[in-house]
Structure formats: structure tokens, C-alpha cells
Amino acid sequence: MRFEREIPVKYSVDVCIVGGGPAGCAAAVTAARAGAKVFLAEAGGCFGGLGTRGMVPAFMQFSDGVNWNADGFGREIAELHRKETGIAFSPRGKGFSIKVEVLKRIYDKLMVDAGVDFLFETRLIAAEAEEGVIKAAVFAGKSELFAVEAKYFIDCTGDGLLSVMAGAPYFKGEGKRQEMMPGTLCQLWCNIDWSRRPTGPELRAALDQAIDEGYFTDPDRHHPGIWRIGDTTGGGNIGHAYGLDGTDEKSLTDALVTQRRQLLELRNFYRERIAGYEEAEMLLTADMMGVRESRRIDCEYNLVVEDFRSRAVFADEIGRYSYPVDIHRDARNKAQYETFLKEHTEELRYGDGESYGIPYRTLLPKYTENLLVAGRCVGTDRQMQASIRVMPGCYITGQAAGMAAALAAKKDTALRALPVEELQAALCEAGAYLPNFKK
Numbered sequence: 095m096r097f098e099r100e101i102p103v104k105y106s107v108d109v110c111i112v113g114g115g116p117a118g119c120a121a122a123v124t125a126a127r128a129g130a131k132v133f134l135a136e137a138g139g140c141f142g143g144l145g146t147r148g149m150v151p152a153f154m155q156f157s158d159g160v161n162w163n164a165d166g167f168g169r170e171i172a173e174l175h176r177k178e179t180g181i182a183f184s185p186r187g188k189g190f191s192i193k194v195e196v197l198k199r200i201y202d203k204l205m206v207d208a209g210v211d212f213l214f215e216t217r218l219i220a221a222e223a224e225e226g227v228i229k230a231a232v233f234a235g236k237s238e239l240f241a242v243e244a245k246y247f248i249d250c251t252g253d254g255l256l257s258v259m260a261g262a263p264y265f266k267g268e269g270k271r272q273e274m275m276p277g278t279l280c281q282l283w284c285n286i287d288w289s290r291r292p293t294g295p296e297l298r299a300a301l302d303q304a305i306d307e308g309y310f311t312d313p314d315r316h317h318p319g320i321w322r323i324g325d326t327t328g329g330g331n332i333g334h335a336y337g338l339d340g341t342d343e344k345s346l347t348d349a350l351v352t353q354r355r356q357l358l359e360l361r362n363f364y365r366e367r368i369a370g371y372e373e374a375e376m377l378l379t380a381d382m383m384g385v386r387e388s389r390r391i392d393c394e395y396n397l398v399v400e401d402f403r404s405r406a407v408f409a410d411e412i413g414r415y416s417y418p419v420d421i422h423r424d425a426r427n428k429a430q431y432e433t434f435l436k437e438h439t440e441e442l443r444y445g446d447g448e449s450y451g452i453p454y455r456t457l458l459p460k461y462t463e464n465l466l467v468a469g470r471c472v473g474t475d476r477q478m479q480a481s482i483r484v485m486p487g488c489y490i491t492g493q494a495a496g497m498a499a500a501l502a503a504k505k506d507t508a509l510r511a512l513p514v515e516e517l518q519a520a521l522c523e524a525g526a527y528l529p530n531f532k533k
């Protein structure tokens with residue numbers, strides 16, 4: 095069938111951003127502070143994406159152990175979060191837990207203060223694009239369908255949805271079956287006695303024993319764990335939805351139903367077998383499936399694992415990052431779980447002060463003109479996606495995309511014609527970590 099109708103243009107802006115996760119918020123606040131007129135649409139009811147709606151319980155590392163890689167917007171979030179929660183972190187730290195309500199309010203305030211026009215409960219459904227130039231993005235709001243016209247668009251949907259709608263090519267998973275990392279439906283736990291929790295090896299032994307005894311319907315050896323987020327509360331990142339395709343609603347629907355069933359088994363396992371959890375309750379699961387990997391947009395440059403190994407430096411780098419390669423493999427299979435352990439904990443992990451560069455070109459989808467991509471679906475191979483995907487990485491690419499769009503709007507220039515030294519200088523002004531940029 096064909097569906098056609100007239101719809102109003104509700105906003106005409108310099109920069110239109112789709113998705114209000116870590117990348118989208120970084121992009122919007124940075125672009126607005128740099129003087130651009132910005133509109134952002136978010137499908138859910140709050141900012142933060144997987145870190146709030148998805149109830150991911152912790153930030154991974156902002157630093158390489160010496161330098162703040164996610165400096166500028168990322169560091170601002172970390173500082174504001176610490177100020178309100180008292181949750182300590184240090185530049186050498188490897189991450190810290192998230193107080194979700196605090197984080198939601200931090201994003202709200204930063205977006206309002208920066209003067210970003212934004213709408214929640216508003217979903218991108220189409221893009222009007224011709225020969226790689228996006229004229230308008232079409233949204234389904236609560237009240238009606240409407241369009242947003244903009245000079246530049248930034249895709250922060252996590253799945254590269256706007257890029258695909260605009261005609262950009264992409265990669266998905268690995269091999270013929272396009273195998274992607276499993277998802278996880280994160281959880282909020284209460285009534286945990288943290289003083290009695292077992293050590294990591296003790297928990298591991300209890301899990302292995304339960305698997306060997308046939309305790310679980312769907313045994314899974316990879317168990318990221320439950321993070322302490324309060325005196326008796328915990329944020330769970332346990333259970334895996336194998337075979338998930340986060341770009342397909344049927345796959346997501348099946349995974350949500352299966353995960354809720356599996357999580358009941360995990361809750362029973364903790365209560366019956368793990369010290370400190372006897373009275374614990376799994377209060378709530380997220381209303382957004384935790385998707386680790388979906389599309390990777392094919393960009394002017396796609397980071398490859400050799401760049402990780404060589405601690406690559408690029409003339410057009412817009413940031414540097416250092417999180418290890420963290421591909422959750424099919425841990426129903428013991429050998430694959432061991433591959434994950436080797437890769438993540440030994441081979442593709444840096445020492446203090448080491449990092450890889452992220453070129454501006456990884457934000458420029460091929461065959462498009464006025465589009466940038468930021469967040470977990472920027473141009474990478476599969477292994478690099480598994481490093482850059484964590485939230486501080488998304489702050490780095492979001493901040494750079496927002497600054498690039500704002501500068502391009504100011505200079506009335508094409509994104510590919512933007513003098514990269516000007517972008518780097520503006521990013522340095524905003525606090526970004528660019529040690530290889532010499533003014």
C-alpha cells in the first residue's frame with residue numbers, strides 16, 4: 095500500500111538531532127552552546143537512552159587511567175553526578191555506578207539551560223532525502239505527524255536509523271548470520287545485604303555449579319553482575335538475549351518476553367544460593383531492551399582493530415578513547431566465553447595512559463551530505479564498536495558531531511569542507527581531550 099499525506103513543518107533549525115541518549119545529549123548541548131538553533135526528538139520520556147531508560151547501572155571509564163578521554167561534556171556529566179550523589183570517582187577510575195533519577199535531571203537541566211528545543215514521546219518515522227541530502231525528518235508525535243527541516247542532521251538513535259533512511263550503507267554483525275552481541279534487559283534490585291555479598295570467584299563458582307546441575311532453562315556463563323547503587327539497592331546487568339536483532343520489532347518483542355522469564359530464574363538463583371540476597375527482590379526491569387550492537391554505519395573512515403593495537407593517531411582526530419574491546423559472545427558455549435575473557439581481559443586492553451584516536455571521518459556516513467552520526471553506531475569494525483559503544487565513548491563522538499554541525503552552520507559550509515583544525519580548536523575550547531592537536 096502507499097501512504098501519503100500533507101504534514102506541517104513544526105521546526106526549521108540549524109541542527110536536527112534524533113535520539114536523546116548520551117550521544118544525542120552531548121551533541122545537542124554542544125551545538126546549542128556553540129550558537130546553533132537545535133531541535134532534538136526522543137522516542138522515550140527522558141534523556142539518557144540506555145543509561146536511564148535502559149537502566150544500565152554504571153558508567154565505564156571516562157579516562158585512560160591518566161587523562162580524561164571523555165573530557166568536556168562527559169566530564170561535566172560525571173562532575174554533576176558526583177556533586178549530587180557523592181558517588182566517588184577518580185580520573186584513574188574505571189567507571190562508577192549511576193543514580194538514574196539524578197542522571198535524568200542532569201540531562202534535563204543541561205538541555206533546558208543550553209536552549210535546545212526538544213520533544214519527548216516523539217519518534218522518527220521517515221526522512222525526506224534526495225541524493226544524500228536530507229531535507230526533512232518526519233516524526234510521529236503524540237498529537238500528529240510533523241516534519242523538521244534543518245541544515246544538518248545528527249543521527250543519535252544508536253541503531254543508525256536516520257542514516258539508513260537517508261540512504262547510508264551499513265554493516266551488521268558478523269558472518270552470514272549477521273551474528274550480533276546479545277542484549278540484556280537491565281534490572282533494579284532491592285533488599286540486598288551488601289556486607290555479605292560473595293567475592294567474584296565465589297559467585298562464579300556458584301553460577302558454574304548451578305549450570306552444571308541444570309538449574310537454568312537457558313544456561314549462560316557470561317554474568318556481568320549486579321552493581322551496588324545504594325545501601326541496599328543494586329543495578330543488575332545479568333541475563334542475555336541471544337540472537338537479538340535490535341532493529342527488528344519482532345525480535346525485540348520475543349527477547350523482552352524471554353528475558354523477563356529468564357530473569358525470574360536468575361532472581362531465584364540469587365535468593366536461594368547467594369549470600370546477602372536471601373531477601374532480595376528484583377523490583378523492576380527496564381522498559382527499553384538493552385541493545386549492545388546493531389547497525390554500524392559505513393562512514394568515510396571505519397575504525398579497525400589494528401587502530402586499537404597501534405594506538406592510532408589521526409590528523410583529523412576529534413577525540414581519543416581507551417575502553418577495552420568488549421564483545422559479549424555466545425556464552426551458552428564455554429569456548430566462546432573463554433574467547434571473550436581472553437580478548438577483553440588480556441589481549442585488547444590498554445595500560446595506563448594509552449588510547450586510540452577517533453577521526454572526524456568516522457562521523458560522516460558515506461553517500462550523504464548533511465548528516466553526521468554519533469554514539470554506538472559510528473564508523474567502526476565490529477571489535478572497535480565493542481570499545482567505543484560505552485557511554486563515555488558516546489559523549490566523545492556526540493560532542494564532536496554537535497560541534498561540527500554548529501560550526502558548519504556558522505560558516506555555511508558542507509560538513510566535508512569543514513576545516514578540521516577549526517573543529518579541533520573549537521573542541522579544545524569546549525574541553526575535549528586532543529593531545530595531538532597543535533594550535
Ligand SMILES: Cc1cc2nc3c(=O)[nH]c(=O)nc-3n(C[C@H](O)[C@H](O)[C@H](O)COP(=O)(O)OP(=O)(O)OC[C@H]3O[C@@H](n4cnc5c(N)ncnc54)[C@H](O)[C@@H]3O)c2cc1C
Pocket residue numbers: 112113114115116117118135136137138141142143144145147150151152153154155216217218219250251252255277278279280331383384385386468469470471483484485486488
Ligand atoms: C546491557 C548493557 C549494558 C551496558 N553497560 C554499560 C556500562 O556499564 N557502562 C557504559 O558506559 N556503557 C554500557 N553500555 C553501553 C551504553 O549504554 C550504550 O552503548 C550507549 O548508551 C549508547 O549511546 P547512544 O546515545 O548511542 O544510544 P542509546 O543510549 O541507545 O540512546 C539512543 C536514544 O535514541 C532514541 N531513539 C531511538 N530510535 C529513535 C527514533 N526512531 N526516534 C526518536 N528517538 C529514537 C532512544 O529512545 C534512545 O533514548 C551497556 C549497554 C547495554 C545494552
